[in-house]
Amino acid sequence: MSTDQEYGLGVQRDVALAALRNADETETPLKGPQRFTSPFQTAPFDILSLIFRYCAEGDWLSSLRIACVSRHWRSTVLQTPRAWCFIGGLKRSGLPLERYYETVKPCWDIYFERSTQALLHIHLPQLISLKHFAPMAHRIQCMATHLMQGMTPDEPFTRLAYLRIMADQACGASTHTSLIDPSLFPNLRHLEIYNTLNGIGLPELPPLETLAITAWLGEEWIALVDACKKTLTWLKILLEDNDDMERRSIRMPKLRYLEIAENTQQTLFDEPYTVTFRINAPALRVYNETAVCIPGSPIETADLKGVTHMCQSEIPSSFPLLNLRFLRLNVPFENCFSFLEDLAQEPHVYPRLEHIELYSQGMSPSEIASSREMLEAWDWGRIPGLTHPPSITKNDEEWSVPFPGENAVAVSDICTILVEPNLQRSVSPDVVQRN
Numbered sequence: 120m121s122t123d124q125e126y127g128l129g130v131q132r133d134v135a136l137a138a139l140r141n142a143d144e145t146e147t148p149l150k151g152p153q154r155f156t157s158p159f160q161t162a163p164f165d166i167l168s169l170i171f172r173y174c175a176e177g178d179w180l181s182s183l184r185i186a187c188v189s190r191h192w193r194s195t196v197l198q199t200p201r202a203w204c205f206i207g208g209l210k211r212s213g214l215p216l217e218r219y220y221e222t223v224k225p226c227w228d229i230y231f232e233r234s235t236q237a238l239l240h241i242h243l244p245q246l247i248s249l250k251h252f253a254p255m256a257h258r259i260q261c262m263a264t265h266l267m268q269g270m271t272p273d274e275p276f277t278r279l280a281y282l283r284i285m286a287d288q289a290c291g292a293s294t295h296t297s298l299i300d301p302s303l304f305p306n307l308r309h310l311e312i313y314n315t316l317n318g319i320g321l322p323e324l325p326p327l328e329t330l331a332i333t334a335w336l337g338e339e340w341i342a343l344v345d346a347c348k349k350t351l352t353w354l355k356i357l358l359e360d361n362d363d364m365e366r367r368s369i370r371m372p373k374l375r376y377l378e379i380a381e382n383t384q385q386t387l388f389d390e391p392y393t394v395t396f397r398i399n400a401p402a403l404r405v406y407n408e409t410a411v412c413i414p415g416s417p418i419e420t421a422d423l424k425g426v427t428h429m430c431q432s433e434i435p436s437s438f439p440l441l442n443l444r445f446l447r448l449n450v451p452f453e454n455c456f457s458f459l460e461d462l463a464q465e466p467h468v469y470p471r472l473e474h475i476e477l478y479s480q481g482m483s484p485s486e487i488a489s490s491r492e493m494l495e496a497w498d499w500g501r502i503p504g505l506t507h508p509p510s511i512t513k514n515d516e517e518w519s520v521p522f523p524g525e526n527a528v529a530v531s532d533i534c535t536i537l538v539e540p541n542l543q544r545s546v547s548p549d550v551v552q553r554n
Contacts, residue, residue, distance in 0.1 A: 167192065168199040179207040179242075182233075203233035208244040216246060224251075231255055238278060265314070275303050286313040286333070299343070301325045312343070313357070321346045329353035341396060345369050353524055354398075355380065358410050367396050374400040376524040381410040401425070405522050408432055409449055428522040434458050443469050445520050449478045452490055455509075456497075463501035472502075474520055475509040487511060 171192075174181040182202045186193045196202050209223050231239075238260035241252065246266045252259065253274045262276070263283035282304065284294050294316055301307075304325055311331040316339035327347040332340050334356055344354070348371045355378040377400060400422045407430045423429070423440055430447035434454055446469070448455060455477055462469065479487050494508035510519050 164195055167195045171196045171199050171202040175202045175205045179205040200235040200237040203230045204237040205240045206230050207242045279304050280306055281309045282307055283311040284314055316340055326350040331355040333357040333359050335359050370399040373402055375402055376405045377403060378407040379410050405524055437468055439468050444471050444473045447476045472505055474506045476518055477509050477511045479511050479513050
């Protein structure tokens with residue numbers, strides 16, 4: 120499709136939206152295939168309104184489509200402000216930014232109007248300046264953006280609780296540390312930063328509860344973690360640069376969930392990451408490490424004593440974990456049997472262990488089948504209380520036993536709105552409370 124054709128479709132969409140602006144006042148009945156009889160045609164307003172709201176969470180354009188089904192549905196969705204509070208973007212298809220903005224703005228205006236005073240959840244897939252949302256800044260609760268530009272202290276995001284800053288290496292966009300300012304985001308509690316940080320020094324931060332951050336080259340990301348160490352309960356670090364860093368130890372007294380993952384496409388077990396920072400987290404309950412690190416884990420060993428759920432990219436040490444109940448091993452399969460033998464000989468190391476799950480990284484279907492047979496033949500009576508045989512997962516995102524807080528990213532999928540139907544949707548996090 121050419122750019123002109125795409126732009127023409129945008130104009131047609133704007134015309135349809137302009138007609139929709141007064142759709143609740145028109146008496147013109149809908150015609151064509153949408154005239155049908157079904158239980159949904161007479162469903163109560165409250166039920167349809169709730170359904171339409173959840174549809175909008177998954178696809179922000181669904182409210183427009185729903186309005187075209189029947190008069191009853193159109194009337195209901197137009198009277199449901201929360202079905203219009205999820206706002207995303209459209210396919211840019213090579214349009215210049217200003218032209219793209221002119222194309223999508225009428226659509227956004229309709230959503231601003233129809234959502235009345237409902238809190239907004241905005242996902243901007245393009246490099247759109249936040250200045251365009253300044254009049255609505257006080258209504259935005261959840262936002263995902265590439266570009267942290269266009270903000271002014273005169274129009275702070277007073278209701279913003281969830282913020283995701285996405286990476287865009289094509290344009291080299293970065294986030295200056297001075298922009299993470301409580302005067303702009305006084306109620307910010309959940310933050311994700313996936314692009315690079317720059318700047319010297321940090322302002323006094325809002326009391327963040329959750330943080331997901333990419334460990335790019337430089338010390339800025341460590342300074343950000345250190346700045347909110349007293350309030351964080353959830354932390355995810357994506358290792359990007361395998362580079363030596365300044366040795367630093369950070370104490371995080373409230374941290375209950377820690378995830379160390381890799382943000383590159385390198386093959387598992389190819390090249391370990393050099394990790395010189397250490398985290399002291401005495402309240403830790405979930406430790407999820409999928410990146411191969413040297414020397415060892417970045418978490419203090421003594422702090423693992425309270426952990427109940429753990430994922431390891433190497434065979435765990437013999438340090439006693441008296442509260443450990445669920446264990447994932449993201450290691451080569453041949454190493455698992457030696458671990459089981461050690462566990463059978465020293466059951467006091469993990470006395471409460473109930474479930475072990477293995478990841479079949481790089482294994483063929485025949486190898487997986489053979490491994491299952493070997494596990495079933497093992498003498499599980501040697502480890503009483505353990506569910507056997509261990510389950511084997513083919514996808515490290517589809518473990519059979521979810522960990523508490525595992526999918527609790529800083530920005531909920533309420534904010535990560537689908538822009539295209541084929542984009543993968545995030546899993547709803549445990550820590551996020553829906554409005």
